[in-house]
Amino acid sequence: MLPLASQRSPKPEDLPSELSGLRLTKQRREVLAVILQERDHPTANDVYLRSQNRMPSISLATVYNCLEALVSHGIVRQVNFEREPSRYCPNLADHCHFQDQNTGKIHDVFFKEGVKLEDFLDLPQGTEISHLEISLKGNIGH
């Protein structure tokens, strides 16, 4: 995420034409810019609606295609809460997600410094974790 860390909300045209081996087409740049702009973990449909501001001709199928391309190249993360529509997160740091049940808003939650999985989970001997998802729900203070 080095090229993206330099700016918080790059405009589409500020994004490079290639990233992590993925060619950034006009639509992919727009989708990525939308996700970087408001880091509120939008759904595919949210991304679609927001993309339409600058690119009214983009299709929902393209948004799905772009999201799939960005996720599979490790440029954005797909975030799931139970059976709700997937959401998308540009924060590549190791973190998990908390949904405030009052507002519905999703917040990034980080691991305590230096914590390893095996420190708190009794994993079967020899397991190699390739994917981890932690989703929390609850309320903030009384």
Next chain:
Amino acid sequence: MLPLASQRSPKPEDLPSELSGLRLTKQRREVLAVILQERDHPTANDVYLRSQNRMPSISLATVYNCLEALVSHGIVRQVNFEREPSRYCPNLADHCHFQDQNTGKIHDVFFKEGVKLEDFLDLPQGTEISHLEISLKGNIGH
């Protein structure tokens, strides 16, 4: 889960007529017995197919209704992996789930003795977690 802990795979007729404030109808008992029988985290459709052995007339809608009733009364847990169909788990102990990517099988994973959430997560001050789901994917040593 006291009444259920006494027997590993009770037949439907061995189950009580009420549990955690939920009346256990014939169908609910069948669904629960199926989930207790093979603890392999079946999907709703798996439960439907297995229920048909002893109860050929049960409908899929009823299976969904029963699962919803059992989950909302805290008798079984709903388990989600990304966007796959929900699975159901009768293990009420605090645990999470690991999916072996070679076999597709799901294994229960327990927390290390005495570990608290705040020990490894940097939660915002004053958050009360009401729901937690941890899903792991990976491979078991070569």
Next chain:
DNA sequence: AAATAGAATTAGAATTATTCTAAAATATCT
């Protein structure tokens, strides 16, 4: 036991997030 009322079951339709298909547009290569 019959009547009543409430709850649960059922078949089938509806919903909805996501994926697929096939054609048109765009980009890359020779």
Next chain:
DNA sequence: AGATATTTTAGAATAATTCTAATTCTATTT
């Protein structure tokens, strides 16, 4: 330019789940 590969697009298809409305079952009251 012409050929090839990739991407976008609209619309159809898919599939897990939920909903609707009718029927059946259960528990309670007369």
